[in-house]
Amino acid sequence: MPGLIGKKIGMTSIYSVEGKATPCTIIEAGPCVVTQVKSEEKDGYNAVQLAYGEKSDKNTPKALQGHFKKAKTTPKQKVAEFDGFDDANLGDVFSADLFAEGEFVDVQGTSKGKGFQGVVKRHGFGGVGQSTHGQHNRLRAPGSIGAASYPARVFKGMRMAGQTGNAKVTQPNLQVVKVLADKNLILVKGSIPGAKGSFVKILK
Amino acid sequence: MDTIIRDIQNELTETKEFPKFAAGSTVTIHYKIKEGNKERTQLFQGVVLQRKGTGATETFTVRKISSNVGVERIIPISSPFIEKIEVNKTGDVRRARIFYFRERRGKAARIREKRSFAK
Numbered sequence: 233m234p235g236l237i238g239k240k241i242g243m244t245s246i247y248s249v250e251g252k253a254t255p256c257t258i259i260e261a262g263p264c265v266v267t268q269v270k271s272e273e274k275d276g277y278n279a280v281q282l283a284y285g286e287k288s289d290k291n292t293p294k295a296l297q298g299h300f301k302k303a304k305t306t307p308k309q310k311v312a313e314f315d316g317f318d319d320a321n322l323g324d325v326f327s328a329d330l331f332a333e334g335e336f337v338d339v340q341g342t343s344k345g346k347g348f349q350g351v352v353k354r355h356g357f358g359g360v361g362q363s364t365h366g367q368h369n370r371l372r373a374p375g376s377i378g379a380a381s382y383p384a385r386v387f388k389g390m391r392m393a394g395q396t397g398n399a400k401v402t403q404p405n406l407q408v409v410k411v412l413a414d415k416n417l418i419l420v421k422g423s424i425p426g427a428k429g430s431f432v433k434i435l436k
Numbered sequence: 437m438d439t440i441i442r443d444i445q446n447e448l449t450e451t452k453e454f455p456k457f458a459a460g461s462t463v464t465i466h467y468k469i470k471e472g473n474k475e476r477t478q479l480f481q482g483v484v485l486q487r488k489g490t491g492a493t494e495t496f497t498v499r500k501i502s503s504n505v506g507v508e509r510i511i512p513i514s515s516p517f518i519e520k521i522e523v524n525k526t527g528d529v530r531r532a533r534i535f536y537f538r539e540r541r542g543k544a545a546r547i548r549e550k551r552s553f554a555k
């Protein structure tokens with residue numbers, strides 16, 4: 233799928249002509265520079281590497297500086313691969329006008345980290361629901377995690393406490409409500425994963 | 437980043453000029469209502485309990501007593517349905533959110549009017 237790298241700006245709502253308020257997320261989409269074109273013959277698959285966001289020379293390793301120099305561009309903060317770009321050349325620039333108003337996109341990002349969480353928050357377990365009748369300290373405990381001598385082990389994939397959030401999340405089928413091509417901003421309906429200012433991939 | 441959000445809100449929502457009002461004010465809202473394909477204006481008069489949010493997402497809560505039942509409406513201030521807001525009284529209250537007003541009935545549910553001595 234072709235797409236762009238972007239940055240989550242924040243949320244707002246806009247009003248339609250009929251007066252309906254639509255919650256929207258503002259994303260800065262591009263401009264993205266093609267820094268590498270991967271081909272079937274050379275790399276085994278077809279893809280395009282895009283780069284987004286300005287970064288100083290000082291904070292870029294020499295090897296990467298050379299990589300960006302090859303595409304005749306300045307060092308960038310984020311690089312990502314996309315497929316589905318036909319006939320893109322090294323140094324090409326793609327910006328927000330890649331998207332049209334009304335079309336549906338998937339947005340991929342890293343969700344906000346919530347730390348090590350118990351099963352109630354992480355998997356939506358109900359907890360005990362009773363604070364008396366001998367519950368003492370078991371209010372948010374997971375309960376039994378399996379039977380006894382058969383199977384004599386805990387099944388793989390058993391839902392337990394652990395790191396929550398800070399994982400790759402794809403939010404599919406978000407409608408593009410508005411494209412502001414001159415500012416490289418797009419507005420999509422609904423929310424997207426991640427904190428404000430975090431990088432996202434917008435897939436067509 | 438916040439400036440980008442503000443710019444977009446200014447660009448995409450038309451801001452109407454309303455008179456100044458805050459919690460404790462008594463206001464009349466002229467609200468457009470669509471019935472089928474007819475449009476008419478409804479009035480809603482009550483006391484403002486709070487204003488919440490900023491920019492295009494700002495809302496305010498209006499409370500009135502209608503046939504002995506308290507009715508509250510939360511209205512987005514940028515809603516295109518608002519035709520006009522009239523400020524009938526500016527109340528003298530100390531809080532930005534006067535939720536205590538919900539427990540008041542009858543004579544107790546009165547708010548002193550703010551006197552302004554400006555010429």
